[in-house]
Amino acid sequence: xxxxxxxGAGDVRVEQVPDPxxxxxxxxxxxxxxxxxxxxxxxxxxxxxxxxxxxxxxxHEFMGEVVExxxxxxxxxxxxxxxxxxxxxxxxxxxxxxxxFSLCENSNPNAWMxxxxxxxxxxxxxxxxxxxxGFAGGQAEYARVPFADVGTxxxxxxxxxxxxxxxSDIFPTGYMAAENCQIRGxxxxxxxxxxxxxxxxxxxxxxxxxxxxxxIDRFSxxxxxxxxxxxxxxxxxxxxxxxxxxxxxxxxxxxxxxDAVGMEAHGPGMLAAYDRMKQAVGLESGRPYALREAIMCxxxxxxxxxxxxxxxxxxxxxIGSVMNRSLTIKTGxxxxxxxxxxxxxxxxxxxxxxxxxxxxxxxLNEAPEAFAKFNRKEDRCVKIVLxx
Amino acid sequence: MERQDAGRSxxxxxxxxxxxxxxxxxxxxxxxxxSRRDSARGATDHTHEFLARTLGWFSIGLGLAELLAPGxxxxxxxxxxxxxxxxxxxxxxxxxxxxGILSERRPAGWMxxxxxxxxxxxxxxxxxxxxxxxxxxxxxAAMLAVAGVAAVDCFASRRLSRMAGWTTDDGAVRVNTxxxxxxxxxxxxxFWRDFANLSRFTEHVEAVTIYDRQHSHWVVKGPAGYRVxxxxxxxxxxxxxKIGWRTTSYAEIEHQGSVEFTPAPGGRGTMVHVEMDYxxxxxxxxxxxxxxxxxxxGQQIQSDLRRLKQIIEVGEVLRSDGSLxxxxxxxxxxxxxxxxxx
Numbered sequence: 001x002x003x004x005x006x007x008g009a010g011d012v013r014v015e016q017v018p019d020p021x022x023x024x025x026x027x028x029x030x031x032x033x034x035x036x037x038x039x040x041x042x043x044x045x046x047x048x049x050x051x052x053x054x055x056x057x058x059x060h061e062f063m064g065e066v067v068e069x070x071x072x073x074x075x076x077x078x079x080x081x082x083x084x085x086x087x088x089x090x091x092x093x094x095x096x097x098x099x100x101f102s103l104c105e106n107s108n109p110n111a112w113m114x115x116x117x118x119x120x121x122x123x124x125x126x127x128x129x130x131x132x133x134g135f136a137g138g139q140a141e142y143a144r145v146p147f148a149d150v151g152t153x154x155x156x157x158x159x160x161x162x163x164x165x166x167x168s169d170i171f172p173t174g175y176m177a178a179e180n181c182q183i184r185g186x187x188x189x190x191x192x193x194x195x196x197x198x199x200x201x202x203x204x205x206x207x208x209x210x211x212x213x214x215x216i217d218r219f220s221x222x223x224x225x226x227x228x229x230x231x232x233x234x235x236x237x238x239x240x241x242x243x244x245x246x247x248x249x250x251x252x253x254x255x256x257x258x259d260a261v262g263m264e265a266h267g268p269g270m271l272a273a274y275d276r277m278k279q280a281v282g283l284e285s286g287r288p289y290a291l292r293e294a295i296m297c298x299x300x301x302x303x304x305x306x307x308x309x310x311x312x313x314x315x316x317x318x319i320g321s322v323m324n325r326s327l328t329i330k331t332g333x334x335x336x337x338x339x340x341x342x343x344x345x346x347x348x349x350x351x352x353x354x355x356x357x358x359x360x361x362x363x364l365n366e367a368p369e370a371f372a373k374f375n376r377k378e379d380r381c382v383k384i385v386l387x388x
Numbered sequence: 389m390e391r392q393d394a395g396r397s398x399x400x401x402x403x404x405x406x407x408x409x410x411x412x413x414x415x416x417x418x419x420x421x422x423s424r425r426d427s428a429r430g431a432t433d434h435t436h437e438f439l440a441r442t443l444g445w446f447s448i449g450l451g452l453a454e455l456l457a458p459g460x461x462x463x464x465x466x467x468x469x470x471x472x473x474x475x476x477x478x479x480x481x482x483x484x485x486x487x488g489i490l491s492e493r494r495p496a497g498w499m500x501x502x503x504x505x506x507x508x509x510x511x512x513x514x515x516x517x518x519x520x521x522x523x524x525x526x527x528x529a530a531m532l533a534v535a536g537v538a539a540v541d542c543f544a545s546r547r548l549s550r551m552a553g554w555t556t557d558d559g560a561v562r563v564n565t566x567x568x569x570x571x572x573x574x575x576x577x578x579f580w581r582d583f584a585n586l587s588r589f590t591e592h593v594e595a596v597t598i599y600d601r602q603h604s605h606w607v608v609k610g611p612a613g614y615r616v617x618x619x620x621x622x623x624x625x626x627x628x629x630k631i632g633w634r635t636t637s638y639a640e641i642e643h644q645g646s647v648e649f650t651p652a653p654g655g656r657g658t659m660v661h662v663e664m665d666y667x668x669x670x671x672x673x674x675x676x677x678x679x680x681x682x683x684x685x686g687q688q689i690q691s692d693l694r695r696l697k698q699i700i701e702v703g704e705v706l707r708s709d710g711s712l713x714x715x716x717x718x719x720x721x722x723x724x725x726x727x728x729x730x
Contacts, residue, residue, distance in 0.1 A: 110708070
């Protein structure tokens with residue numbers, strides 16, 4: 001089969017590789033019908049994620065048709081159309097039973113690597129480094145899905161791929177970011193980063209009862225998309241984010257702040273330059289510019305919801321602001337399996353149309369161009385869907 | 389760790405227990421049970437810590453001399469002047485090790501690095517002796533001096549390893565690790581007590597032959613595909629609570645171990661705690677070298693326990709493309725399907 005393989009920073013190649021096979025009794029094999037490039041794939045593309053290996057198949061947002069079913073998968077049949085959750089989860093361990101699926105204790109065969117880096121290991125993730133399991137990803141013609149009985153959702157006839165593909169990651173991820181804000185009716189929410197996850201966070205915040213959502217980015221097309229989602233926007237290169245937010249909230253600050261940016265934040269001024277430099281020479285693994293700003297802007301006693309991906313260590317974390325102002329920090333890789341069913345129902349009820357964020361549709365063969373385009377945000381690129 | 393430091397007033401500048409464990413290559417698997425020796429800290433322990441500090445300062449002094457006056461040091465050791473660059477490098481090495489030693493209270497790892505450095509210096513001097521354009525007499529004298537220091541280093545390293553809880557009193561490497569499994573102590577005890585089950589989740593056990601209730605024979609994959617076998621006997625058997633064993637006949641990797649099953653708080657499964665004392669050929673040094681190749685015993689046993697958890701909780705060991713057997717070790721395969729898999 002053809003698959004998009006990682007070979008190093010800025011180097012992905014579509015290659016012929018062996019077809020996947022059932023390795024465990026709860027596996028299924030999917031014939032991939034749609035797959036997407038995630039913003040977090042760019043951290044791999046830019047060489048910021050440790051424990052990647054040349055030849056690794058990328059991709060953790062994918063859906064397809066079941067073509068082979070393991071002996072212990074009782075709820076799926078050949079021919080079923082399913083979306084796959086990006087965290088791999090057994091459904092039986094202590095954390096899965098609490099619906100903390102991205103913390104599954106049984107789905108990372110390389111847990112010892114993650115323990116060295118993070119202290120404890122989270123769940124395995126498709127196509128996202130060996131530290132997170134060394135699982136082949138879904139930017140391919142076929143994909144193996146372990147624990148498929150827990151990690152997939154069947155899609156009823158009549159709903160196109162583009163409506164449901166993002167149940168695999170970014171819709172639940174954005175939704176969890178908003179849910180973590182513990183929104184009460186009338187709350188104001190600020191969202192740093194208007195990429196795909198930010199877009200879903202904005203829309204989810206409204207679904208959960210927010211009154212006003214402020215969206216921060218520098219790309220006009222992303223800000224426009226945020227406006228279409230109902231947000232008031234701030235172009236951070238043109239105006240000071242803190243001042244503007246205080247202006248809009250009577251000096252109190254938003255009730256909750258969402259960091260939908262993560263480890264590759266951009267920002268103006270010396271501090272951002274300092275982070276770039278330190279990251280370049282390996283003295284910190286993330287550039288937490290957006291996170292610092294989100295903390296400083298949040299109202300007293302408010303919540304900072306971190307959904308952008310961080311991999312290791314950051315500097316100049318404003319813990320004094322967090323501690324003295326009783327802030328709550330909520331974060332985590334999305335527990336996708338928890339959200340797939342209710343969010344599918346929201347899509348079916350027409351409360352949200354996830355396909356509106358798609359800006360590019362390309363062939364799997366074009367993955368290298370697609371990555372380059374997405375990474376440089378060329379051509380007003382927000383979200384790329386690949387068809388095998 | 390509890391201490392009896394009569395002569396010390398401040399402990400603020402010392403690394404915490406957690407810090408020390410985090411930086412120990414050999415004890416990276418879950419900061420384990422406290423060292424048994426802590427309550428018995430006596431005057432000799434202070435002596436050894438003092439000796440380590442002295443050797444640390446010695447490293448820094450020698451390093452500075454090699455770095456700042458390589459010519460003079462070369463002449464003292466009867467070496468030619470063109471060894472300057474090498475001496476400079478060795479000076480940097482000495483300073484790094486010296487600072488490392490002084491940065492920890494029980495710098496066992498850094499002390500072993502001094503032993504390695506001594507070996508390197510001896511090799512260098514021996515090389516110079518055979519090349520021989522310098523002053524042979526001085527070189528021999530220098531070698532004798534290095535050998536003397538090496539003996540002290542070795543002694544201090546072994547003592548510090550023991551004090552840091554890396555090794556037991558008889559020099560075995562100690563490994564402590566544990567995991568929580570969603571099952572009862574009874575069923576875990578029974579699963580483990582049937583030693584044939586061990587090959588299902590341990591990375592290295594290939595086969596276990598049961599002779600009788602107390603005795604068994606083990607075939608284990610060693611490094612580089614080479615096989616190790618031993619006989620083991622049960623030394624302790626408390627049903628549903630604890631199993632202890634040790635190797636009997638001559639075993640290449642002589643060891644004793646125990647596994648304990650205790651209910652986790654809140655009825656959240658069972659804590660499985662494994663403690664093993666290994667006599668590996670080169671002691672702590674061997675274990676440190678093994679660490680470099682990803683075969684460190686503590687981490688291995690932790691990974692074994694994780695697979696035991698998978699078998700109990702989900703019925704089988706999970707496999708990935710990078711870790712085809714589920715026994716995730718280095719080197720990993722690429723995360724793409726293998727050509728022919730079972």
